[in-house]
Amino acid sequence: GENVEQHPSTLSVQEGDSAVIKCTYSDSASNYFPWYKQELGKRPQLIIDIRSNVGEKKDQRIAVTLNKTAKHFSLHITETQPEDSAVYFCAASWHSGYALNFGKGTSLLVTP
Amino acid sequence: AAGVIQSPRHLIKEKRETATLKCYPIPRHDTVYWYQQGPGQDPQFLISFYEKMQSDKGSIPDRFSAQQFSDYHSELNMSSLELGDSALYFCASSLVVGSGANVLTFGAGSRLTVL
Numbered sequence: 001g002e003n004v005e006q007h008p009s010t011l012s013v014q015e016g017d018s019a020v021i022k023c024t025y026s027d028s029a030s031n032y033f034p035w036y037k038q039e040l041g042k043r044p045q046l047i048i049d050i051r052s053n054v055g056e057k058k059d060q061r062i063a064v065t066l067n068k069t070a071k072h073f074s075l076h077i078t079e080t081q082p083e084d085s086a087v088y089f090c091a092a093s094w095h096s097g098y099a100l101n102f103g104k105g106t107s108l109l110v111t112p
Numbered sequence: 113a114a115g116v117i118q119s120p121r122h123l124i125k126e127k128r129e130t131a132t133l134k135c136y137p138i139p140r141h142d143t144v145y146w147y148q149q150g151p152g153q154d155p156q157f158l159i160s161f162y163e164k165m166q167s168d169k170g171s172i173p174d175r176f177s178a179q180q181f182s183d184y185h186s187e188l189n190m191s192s193l194e195l196g197d198s199a200l201y202f203c204a205s206s207l208v209v210g211s212g213a214n215v216l217t218f219g220a221g222s223r224l225t226v227l
């Protein structure tokens with residue numbers, strides 16, 4: 001099955017700096033790569049996603065890049081704010097209707 | 113907008129007891145997924161149903177079973193509970209759109225504590 005690896009496991013940045021989280025996947029058939037943000041004790045919430053026919057997608061301060069050849073994708077958060085502090089999970093899926101396989105998560109701390 | 117509804121939100125059981133969790137997907141969503149998330153862990157996929165049929169199976173223990181009913185709600189049944197079953201259980205739903213994006217929307221979760 002799909003194996004998703006995520007780095008780093010923890011990340012601490014100062015407010016206003018950028019944060020980058022990287023993931024690799026094993027199944028070349030995977031074609032959908034979402035990123036979820038999860039605050040302590042709460043549900044994962046989709047923040048951005050990308051499909052395999054696109055190399056980059058941006059939504060305000062958040063962007064995701066995908067390199068299908070290398071089988072890796074990254075989340076970029078610019079101008080970080082304290083409210084960005086949370087655990088971020090990358091995931092991969094190979095077909096609509098099939099489960100997402102999650103990375104181990106990155107705990108992001110943004111200090112004022 | 114209607115979201116994924118899970119019940120109960122909190123559940124406390126003793127070892128070897130049985131627990132049932134319920135999930136009501138977003139209206140018109142045809143696929144339901146169950147995930148288990150231990151403290152500090154990533155969500156682990158258990159099982160999913162598409163149009164009331166099991167569609168995918170992950171790391172669901174034999175002690176657990178699930179089904180999706182005619183009204184599309186789903187139940188996760190857990191028997192012979194063990195301490196290690198203590199976790200947050202999330203249900204998610206999605207609408208299958210060909211080979212398109214698999215956008216899962218998660219419920220608020222059910223926290224199971226086994227004593």
